[in-house]
Amino acid sequence: MRLSYGQAGIGELDADPFVSFADWLRQAHENPIIVEANAMVLSTVDSELNMSTRSVLLKDISQGGFTFFTNYSSRKAHSIDVNPQVSVLFPWYAMERQVSISGLAHKVSREESQSYFATRPWASQIGAWASHQSAPLASRAELDQRFDGAAEKWPAGSVVPCPAHWGGFRITPLSIEFWQGRYSRMHDRVRYERDNSTSDWVIGRYYP
Numbered sequence: 001m002r003l004s005y006g007q008a009g010i011g012e013l014d015a016d017p018f019v020s021f022a023d024w025l026r027q028a029h030e031n032p033i034i035v036e037a038n039a040m041v042l043s044t045v046d047s048e049l050n051m052s053t054r055s056v057l058l059k060d061i062s063q064g065g066f067t068f069f070t071n072y073s074s075r076k077a078h079s080i081d082v083n084p085q086v087s088v089l090f091p092w093y094a095m096e097r098q099v100s101i102s103g104l105a106h107k108v109s110r111e112e113s114q115s116y117f118a119t120r121p122w123a124s125q126i127g128a129w130a131s132h133q134s135a136p137l138a139s140r141a142e143l144d145q146r147f148d149g150a151a152e153k154w155p156a157g158s159v160v161p162c163p164a165h166w167g168g169f170r171i172t173p174l175s176i177e178f179w180q181g182r183y184s185r186m187h188d189r190v191r192y193e194r195d196n197s198t199s200d201w202v203i204g205r206y207y208p
Helices: 017-030 075-082 110-117 122-130 140-153
Strands: 039-045 051-057 066-071 085-092 097-107 166-180 188-194 201-205
Touching: 017 085, 017 097, 017 166, 039 066, 039 075, 051 066, 051 075, 066 075, 066 110, 110 166, 122 140
Parallel strands: none
Antiparallel strands: 039 051, 039 085, 066 166, 085 097, 097 166, 166 188, 188 201
């Protein structure tokens, strides 16, 4: 299995990595082949140094970070509680591109979580109440029963409160790398790294 990548490389990127990322995200979203351009692969490490990986959805790139929402009782949330160092990857294969980010994840404010929860579709809100994410489940029927019970408590059209066990994490990046596939495996890699002394971004190119 071998694919020959295209000719296009990475030109000049903005001095601000968030500007560059927003541009690449927009292009990925506009690409009809890419499904859920905001899907990112999140890796965490727990207290016993076990690594786990899953896909989550990016919901915001403001306030100097990358925000996603989840169940605070989930495996990923417990891992972040003990080890906030995480990495995420946006694999835009159809464009022969990827962006990898390393940084520290911390919970957003309760107000921000509630504000976003209020914008979710009703069924997604009910699902947040129905699921004990990452806990053992006896059967699918049990999950369906919990969903039906929450739906009965908060019928469609009613205001569903944000669960205390649900909210957001914001990843403050320490490094952001843009990767573009090129011919003969001569790929382009451009990395932004945070200067600890000045908090400025330092941009460098790296061998593929």
